[in-house]
């Protein structure tokens with residue numbers, strides 16, 4: 492069957508995988524999804540046993556892609572995970588009552604590498620085929636920026652301009668970005684806040700002449716290719732645990748934009764019924780998604796700063812993809828819901844609670860609970876985790892059932908969030924090679940005012956025509 496992608500709001504013609512990747516956001520404001528979700532039977536799953544991660548990734552991803560030569564796709568995937576520091580890419584370790592799947596062995600020590608290494612390679616390939624160029628512009632509060640930069644560094648047809656708030660990202664986060672001195676990488680420290688940076692990026696994308704003349708693109712978490720790359724490790728985890736006799740597993744996922752957990756939901760639907768049982772949606776005190784799962788109340792409130800900053804999010808950009816399934820794949824209902832939400836800042840989904848409960852349970856985890864979890868696991872299991880991971884582990888332990896193993900996703904290396912770890916255990920974690928020597932490297936960054944015109948001019952000057 493031909494693989495086509497549709498919009499959750501129903502107002503675009505179905506497009507190919509490659510077009511979906513290049514489009515990012517659908518032109519009607521919706522998100523792209525496969526028209527028909529592929530499903531596999533147990534024979535296929537059995538044929539995946541013992542595959543190395545990269546091979547499994549190829550087998551899973553190819554189910555969603557029919558317009559890239561399989562040999563090319565396989566090489567894109569191989570090279571995406573070549574720079575991971577662990578041969579299993581996303582290894583699993585047992586600690587106490589949970590399994591921890593480590594997703595942070597990529598170049599920037601955070602799980603976003605799993606998706607952005609693949610997306611960078613995919614962009615490069617598609618731009619080459621189309622003889623096009625792309626200028627990625629994004630604002631970061633720390634993590635996504637460096638993973639995006641590492642995903643596209645050195646690529647011929649791509650430039651990347653990443654805005655970060657001057658003096659407001661951690662020294663390590665800053666160095667992870669600014670020590671990448673490839674000629675296509677432009678780090679801009681903005682004299683202002685993260686919100687200032689984000690507002691500037693929005694203004695640049697709203698300048699449609701500038702956007703099309705300069706081929707502006709984004710790498711935010713709504714790109715379908717990012718979700719797709721993340722589907723793989725859920726299946727990898729099931730295969731590993733099944734080899735130890737477990738028929739069915741649960742996952743606990745520290746959640747911000749709903750991208751990671753939506754990938755899990757996709758994996759669940761792809762596999763035969765029951766292999767993946769349900770997901771624990773773990774949030775920090777920014778709990779819009781926990782309120783949604785527990786009460787059907789999806790309503791915005793103010794963003795609070797926590798020690799797990801990559802989850803300090805109120806409006807989850809990938810939520811609309813799940814809403815599409817919750818609304819019985821009825822794009823008109825989704826479009827109506829999203830209009831409502833834009834106008835009122837809330838959606839009442841309490842009539843859907845039973846459907847939600849079939850796939851999700853949820854818990855909002857406090858700062859104290861997060862730090863206590865880091866401390867407990869360090870003391871009891873000799874395992875040091877970062878605060879995002881700790882949010883997931885705390886919720887996973889709280890909602891674990893005896894019948895099934897709980898796999899908690901570890902989304903960042905503890906050394907990336909040394910300050911929180913210090914607060915939890917009284918000392919900062921040691922820096923692994925690759926983070927330890929960053930301050931000795933050459934670095935490059937310009938400082939500009941939080942001013943759209945200044946930043947637009949800077950991009951103009953640095954894009955080769």
Ligand SMILES: *Cc1c(COP(=O)(O)O)cnc(C)c1O
Nearest residue numbers: 746747748749750751801879902
């Ligand atoms: C982005 C991020 C998350 C949240 O993932 P979503 O896909 O946005 O839900 C969790 N932990 C870390 C360390 C992250 O960088």
